[in-house]
Each structure stands twice: as C-alpha cells, then as structure tokens.
Amino acid sequence: MEYAVAADGDVIDMVSGTPDWEAPEALRAGLKRYADGDSGTFQYPPSEGLLGLQEAIAERRGVDIERVVITNGAGEANYLGMATALKRFSGDEMVMADPVYPYYHKRTEMLDGSPRFVESDSDGTLDPDAVRSVVGDETAAIVINSPNNPTGGVYGRETKRELVELAEKYDALLLSDEVYDRFVYADGAFETALSFDSEHVAVTNSFSKSMAITGFRVGYGVFPPDLVDAIRTRHMLVNVTSSRPTQRAVLDALEETPEAYYEQNPVMLEERARTFCAALDRAGAEYTRPQGGFYVMARFDGYPGTLENTERLIDEAGVAGMPGNAFGETRTDWLRFALVTPRVTEAADRLAAYFS
C-alpha cells in the first residue's frame, strides 16, 4: 500500500478493503444529534455496550441479549473469542483456512496458540472433510470467515453444520466471522452459524462494511452462554468499554436505514466482479470467481504474486493489489484485488492489456 501511494503516475488502489460508497444518511444525523446532547451522555456506556444497540442486535439475530457484547469492531470480538477459547478449551490449536485472513494466525501467535491451516478448495470455500482431518483434542477453535477474505468463497449451510458438529465433538469453539454477510452475490444464500442451536458457536460481526464505516469501530460478538461472562470480563479489562458516540450513531442508522441501502451494494460489487473476471479471462489468468465479499484472487501465468511483482504491477500496469504470501502458504503465486473502488473497469482493462 505504501508503495502504491508513493508510486509515480496514476495507480488504481485495489489493496485496501475499505468501502467506497456512502454511509447511511441516518448515521451522520445520529452523530450530529449526539454531539448536541447532554454531557451526561458523553460518559461511559455500559461495558457490554449501549442497551438499545444490544437489544437491536439480539432481536435481529434471534439470540438472548446476554450473549451480545458490543466491541471495538469485529477485530476485538475475534480477539475475545480466540483468547477465551484458548483459556477455556484444552487444546492450543486454532484451525483456519489457507489462504488466511492474516489477523487470524498473527493473533493466534500473539496468544501463544498454534495456527493449524487447512487448504481452501479451488472455489474459495472450505471442505469439512479437510477440516476433519486436522481437528482433534488439540483444537481450541475453528475460525472461519464467509463470505471469505481473501477468496470470495461463501460457505454453504451443510459446511457450517458439519463444522459445528466438529466443534461439538472435540469440545472446541466454532468462531464464525460474518462481517461480509451483507455482501453475498445474487445467486448465493447466506447461512449464519447462529442457525445451528449449539453452545459451541460464536458469531462475530460489525457495521464497518455494511454501513461503510470501518473507522467507527462498532462490532459485536454473539458468544456461547458458557463463555460470555469470561468474555465480558476480558472486554472490560482490555478496553473498559467501546466508544459511545459511534454506538449511538450506528443504533440510529440501524433503526432508520431502508433495506434498499444494504441491497444495492452487493449488486454493485457483483457487477464489478463480473467486469474484473472478464478481464482476467482476457489476460489468460486463473482466478477464483467470488460468490460474495470484496475481493478477487488471481494468478497470472509466469508472474507469481510476490512483493516484487506486486510492485512491478504498480509501476508498469498502474494497478495495486496484495501479494499472495500475505495470506499464508497455499496461494503465494496469486494476487488479491479489492473491488471497493469505482475504477474497477479501468483497472481490469489495464490488467488485460498488460498481460495479453
């Protein structure tokens, strides 16, 4: 990313995963209303989050409010789930897909756990049988992310059901990071891990992507009843509580934003993905066609996705992606391109021209 910013000439940024569309209007209005409020409302919210926001989430997710903890983004919710799984369950292994969202294995290492990688299928999803071959008594948690970053794969209901069963069988946590749940493309269906009534399931999410506010840091976790007390305590001892103005603005936006706001964005992203993949076809690239989310992974023949080649692509084609080795071991030849730029068509044409 730094290289792209520093580069001469016009570079199209397909590195970062920050939405390029507008936040809900009600969110801006909510923040302004808050700024004019009584100074008492500027003080600590409850540690587990504003009651109204907890309630709204519990109702939408169909879970008991006690299970909901508002966090500093899904990042903190994932941290809380992973740290607590490592303390509560017997093993020290975290099972996760490769290609991997880098925070998962880096966080595991920080927590003195051991990442255990399972190669994703070519369509970017995870085969439960592959997971079955590595889980065991050493497993503290299985961490999944669907729609997936970086592959764009969307895990189906049957996959999630089998993963829940594995978590139950080996007394581990299935930690399902669902931050892209609002970005499944038209022919897919999203199945939350909360559909399975299991005390081994935690679901994390945030409003960062769905409301285009990655800087607001409003996320949450729905945790198993057995773990939620330990998780609330850890949340309090790490962060005391999350930021209140942003919780208030998100609650206003949640109540007032029409469904149409959320529906338009996956349609736009799917259209961008179609355009981009068509160019990849012209470039003769191998790629995973995304079923949801913000990203496309691609491999160009004779052009492995090293950092050096990523920088060369910036200089010579004017397109910035991410090198595959940022995402583990299995796709080091690949590059990841983020679709969250209005210039996808132009970037696609540049790549097609460069590689043909």
Next chain:
Amino acid sequence: MEYAVAADGDVIDMVSGTPDWEAPEALRAGLKRYADGDSGTFQYPPSEGLLGLQEAIAERRGVDIERVVITNGAGEANYLGMATALKRFSGDEMVMADPVYPYYHKRTEMLDGSPRFVESDSDGTLDPDAVRSVVGDETAAIVINSPNNPTGGVYGRETKRELVELAEKYDALLLSDEVYDRFVYADGAFETALSFDSEHVAVTNSFSKSMAITGFRVGYGVFPPDLVDAIRTRHMLVNVTSSRPTQRAVLDALEETPEAYYEQNPVMLEERARTFCAALDRAGAEYTRPQGGFYVMARFDGYPGTLENTERLIDEAGVAGMPGNAFGETRTDWLRFALVTPRVTEAADRLAAYFS
C-alpha cells in the same frame, strides 16, 4: 452502584468517577464537522492513531512521535503496557499500591501475572522504600497512578525518580498512569514520569477526565522505544485501531480549548474536597485529605466500609459510596467517595448528621 440506583428516596451518587462538568465546546463542534465530512474520512485511521493527534501529543509531552500510540482509553494503554511488560521482562510480578485501582490487579490476573501489593502511606502516596522491599528479579512492572484513585495522594518528584531507578535496576517497566494529571490541587505540583529520561518508563493518559468524555474512549500511551513495536502490534491484533470520530473531535478540542477550561476543574474539586473533609471532621471520621483527583477515602469509627454498611448508608443517610474492599486489603474498613457531583455539600451534611 446498582443498589444506589434501585434505592427508594433521594440518594446522592458518590460512586462513579464520571465528570459532572461540561465537555469543551470545540469538541462538540469537531464531532459535528466530522459528521458532515467526506465518507472517506469514515474509514480506518492509521492503527496507531490519527497522525495529527499523535503529533499534538508528542509535541505536548516532548517525546518522539514513534513512542505515541492512541488507544481505546487509558484502559487499553495500561493493558498494552502490562501485557507487553509480562512478555518482555523476566518476572511475572506486577508491583502496585494497596489500596489499588481494581483494574490493575484484575488485569494482572487475566494476564497470568501475579500482583504484588505495597501498602500506601497514610497520606495516600507510596514510599519508594516500601516498593524497594518487594521489587526484584521477579518484577515485570511497577504500576503507579498519581493523582491516585482511590486515595487522592499525589506522588512527588523524588518518589517517581526512585521508582524509575528501581525499574532500571531490576529491568522492569515503570508504568505511570497519569489520567488525573490535570486535577492536582492548588498547593501541589504534578511531575510526569516522562521527566526522567529512561527507557524503562511508560506513561498512559486519556482525555476522558480532562475533557469530561469518559465514553469517547480516546487515550494514549508513551512507550519505551524498545517496547513500542510489540505494543503497536498488540494494539493492532486486539483492536485493529481506535475509533476515528472521537479522535478527530479530541484533536479539534485540544487545539481550540483555552487553558482556562482545564484550570477551573481542579479548583472546583478542591473546594468540594474541603467541604467534604470539614463534614468528615464533624462526623469524627478518619480520612485521607486528597491532594488531587476525584476521590476521598474515609473511615467511620464502628462503621467498617463493608458492602452491607455501604448499602445501609444509602438507605439511612442517602449517600452512596464504594466499599473499601473493592480496593484491596489494607483499607477494607474504609469507604471511597467520589467528588464528581454538584451535591457534595448536601452529601457532606448528610454524613455529618448521620454520624454525629
């Protein structure tokens, strides 16, 4: 606190430490301006914080900007300092005063460290010789808080100098939590631990108290050069980054708020402390006269500060404090009263009447 809220009749809340005065006007204006801004400004700030805020803090504290990490309140900064000290230094002990700010020992336990308590002097400060008698190779950090919560003691320059030397001698961290630095009363002087040019000093702070915004969660740490990379990594893996709207509003307030705003609050608190202590004299109580901060600790003869007696005081005197056993072992007979209510005079009269 729950008991006080649920109680019949009129109860004066001297439990919570949330400021009862107004936030700076520029902060409200900054938040509104942010709400109207480009949606690009709603996305991730740098993990270590908005550059402008980092710069403003580095300049005010006279430190290299690389050492400054913006955190989700001083709570997270303390967590980062303590977790990293336990990883980097050989011991697992955290030395801290008793009476203790409860987050310090609870957080130590969460991190699998061992709290090591040193009894505070009767004036609420810490005797470096008492610290010297417990520090050693097992010490990972010495955690101090001045002006102190709960005693109101203000540690002098000589005390801090000796504590820095002890941290250096035993290769440990002196973690100095200075969130009440703007609330030293008239006859005292505040000495930051940053006055000592030492690679063993970390200072944490926040805008929660100084700007009356405990719910905004904008704090920071100034960490030793040797530790700051590990701390930035941990901050990223736990929280990704802190909330951006509140950082922006705090930066605006920092630039535009006159010094008079900050100067009036310790004057008001000292006046409240004087009123309250005069009533304690009438009640025949023992107490620590605060030199700064938000709190007064007191002991009433024949009325130990148990939870039961704290609740009885709510019911019979209409004043809510905190029981002493919330703050460790040495002052279980005491109660803590917070001065951040406009009704201090009334509360003082109630206590004087009740106990005389």
